[in-house]
Amino acid sequence: MPELPEVETIRRSLEPLVVGRTVATLDLRTPRLRLPLGEELRRGVEGRRIVGSGRRGKYLWFVLDDDRGWFFHMGMSGRLRFTGGVEAGEGLHDHLVARFVGGDALLFHDPRRFGLSVVDDPATSRLLATMGPEPLDEREFTPGYLAAFRRRTSRAIKDVLMDQRVVAGLGNIYVNEILFRCGLRPRRSMARLTFGDCAAVVSATREIIADAIEHRGSSISDFLDGIGQRGGYQYRHRVYDREGQPCTTCRTPIKAVVIGQRSSFYCPHCQR
Numbered sequence: 630m631p632e633l634p635e636v637e638t639i640r641r642s643l644e645p646l647v648v649g650r651t652v653a654t655l656d657l658r659t660p661r662l663r664l665p666l667g668e669e670l671r672r673g674v675e676g677r678r679i680v681g682s683g684r685r686g687k688y689l690w691f692v693l694d695d696d697r698g699w700f701f702h703m704g705m706s707g708r709l710r711f712t713g714g715v716e717a718g719e720g721l722h723d724h725l726v727a728r729f730v731g732g733d734a735l736l737f738h739d740p741r742r743f744g745l746s747v748v749d750d751p752a753t754s755r756l757l758a759t760m761g762p763e764p765l766d767e768r769e770f771t772p773g774y775l776a777a778f779r780r781r782t783s784r785a786i787k788d789v790l791m792d793q794r795v796v797a798g799l800g801n802i803y804v805n806e807i808l809f810r811c812g813l814r815p816r817r818s819m820a821r822l823t824f825g826d827c828a829a830v831v832s833a834t835r836e837i838i839a840d841a842i843e844h845r846g847s848s849i850s851d852f853l854d855g856i857g858q859r860g861g862y863q864y865r866h867r868v869y870d871r872e873g874q875p876c877t878t879c880r881t882p883i884k885a886v887v888i889g890q891r892s893s894f895y896c897p898h899c900q901r
């Protein structure tokens with residue numbers, strides 16, 4: 630599932646191609662993904678010019694010339710692809726095809742159909758209302774902010790970081806990498822962390838997310854950006870999907886455990 634760095638990479642790859650373009654037609658080829666794709670979406674987008682873009686957590690949107698946002702969430706398998714002119718050959722899972730005035734098209738491809746596309750006001754959207762701070766927001770996502778959750782929950786630190794209400798945009802790949810970076814096992818109880826542990830989690834989160842954006846995300850599960858290019862952060866994973874391979878720090882084999890139906894990876898020597 631695309632996480633914050635992948636969604637940001639998609640946004641950055643598409644922004645220069647779509648800003649200034651006007652949507653001529655929006656072809657909706659399925660009645661719904663996670664939410665219905667209907668007349669309201671078509672009316673909201675057709676004839677509008679894209680004037681900018683935004684992202685919050687795993688949501689991205691194009692700002693339209695009426696200040697509304699054309700939102701996308703990639704769900705499990707969503708992919709946005711910009712394609713030139715005649716070659717706009719759509720496939721089976723291209724559920725949404727936006728054609729621009731003057732040619733070119735934007736396709737939303739989503740085999741597993743957990744994605745989303747709606748038009749909404751970014752300032753008041755319910756999609757974003759309960760979302761926690763952005764991990765790179767140094768004023769909001771602080772050691773004190775995270776440490777306060779120690780009194781509110783006894784959940785595992787991994788579950789806490791995966792919760793979009795606590796911090797926005799993290800998923801299984803990056804939470805595994807963050808916990809390796811700060812030496813904490815995924816199952817460690819939030820309630821038992823020290824303030825220093827919380828500070829380490831916050832700084833590891835910032836470092837990993839900034840680094841992953843710089844390397845244009847992780848191309849696993851076929852992730853590609855808006856123009857079909859792979860990311861490079863998968864080559865920097867230290868634990869994610871490395872079960873049985875030697876830890877890059879101490880050579881101990883990486884272990885995998887299932888927590889909440891998802892695999893967690895950690896080094897039993899480096900993480901406590």
Ligand SMILES: [Zn+2]
Nearest residue numbers: 876879896899
């Ligand atoms: Zn190790």
